[in-house]
Amino acid sequence: GAVVSQHxxxxxxxxxxxxxxxxxxxxxxxxxxxxxRQFPKQSLMLMATxxxxxxxxxxxxxEKDKFLINHxxxxxxxxxxxxxxxxxxxFYICSARTLGAQGQPQHxxxxxxxxxx
Amino acid sequence: xxxxxxxxxxxxxxxxxxxIINCAYENTAxxxxxxxxxxxxxxxxxxxxxxxxxxxxxxGRFTISFNKSAKQFSLxxxxxxxxxxxxxxxxxxxxxxxxxxxxxxxxGTSLAVNP
Numbered sequence: 001g002a003v004v005s006q007h008x009x010x011x012x013x014x015x016x017x018x019x020x021x022x023x024x025x026x027x028x029x030x031x032x033x034x035x036x037r038q039f040p041k042q043s044l045m046l047m048a049t050x051x052x053x054x055x056x057x058x059x060x061x062x063e064k065d066k067f068l069i070n071h072x073x074x075x076x077x078x079x080x081x082x083x084x085x086x087x088x089x090x091f092y093i094c095s096a097r098t099l100g101a102q103g104q105p106q107h108x109x110x111x112x113x114x115x116x117x
Numbered sequence: 118x119x120x121x122x123x124x125x126x127x128x129x130x131x132x133x134x135x136x137i138i139n140c141a142y143e144n145t146a147x148x149x150x151x152x153x154x155x156x157x158x159x160x161x162x163x164x165x166x167x168x169x170x171x172x173x174x175x176x177g178r179f180t181i182s183f184n185k186s187a188k189q190f191s192l193x194x195x196x197x198x199x200x201x202x203x204x205x206x207x208x209x210x211x212x213x214x215x216x217x218x219x220x221x222x223x224x225g226t227s228l229a230v231n232p
Contacts, residue, residue, distance in 0.1 A: 032217065034219070043222045043223065043224045044222050049217045051217070093161075095160075105149075105151050105166055106151075106163075106220060108153075108162065110158075110160045
């Protein structure tokens with residue numbers, strides 16, 4: 001149980017284009033989804049937290065106009081990297097959890113490797 | 118205060134040995150401590166987790182030891198296998214001002230188990 005699917009797993013695109021990444025919880029309802037960015041051999045950096053039906057809460061230093069997050073249903077959240085540039089190249093990972101006690105863990109997708117040429 | 122300090126940064130263990138990774142924190146508002154395992158090119162996978170009212174939790178070859186007074190917790194991997202070679206992250210959960218829960222992550226430990 002607790003499967004999170006992320007798509008696409010790898011995307012290469014030209015500078016200036018926008019890229020959408022999907023995150024789906026397959027067998028549970030995700031009241032909260034998280035988007036992370038991870039650089040090689042580094043820890044996960046939280047970008048934003050989104051609750052279903054609400055605006056996302058962005059971490060300090062993350063441009064909300066650059067990284068658009070939508071969490072329209074209990075099973076789907078999307079991250080759109082707008083006007084992507086080479087410095088946006090990274091490994092983006094989503095996670096999801098259900099509403100409940102503090103013991104509800106985050107379950108992660110397998111990430112999307114984004115390469116901007 | 119929001120940090121979780123993880124050590125060592127890298128670890129090499131012989132097959133069959135015990136791998137030990139340590140984490141320390143300062144913020145007593147943390148109330149849930151998961152460990153995640155990450156293989157290259159994959160997302161982290163929840164390995165085992167503990168709450169601060171428990172001093173030890175064991176699941177198969179994986180054990181968390183938790184010392185609330187010292188604000189430290191550790192992951193022990195018994196009978197380490199080459200397939201355990203991965204990066205391990207400790208984390209601590211906290212409820213933030215917006216009533217959301219977030220994880221504060223350690224920097225990770227790269228474990229290599231030699232055959």
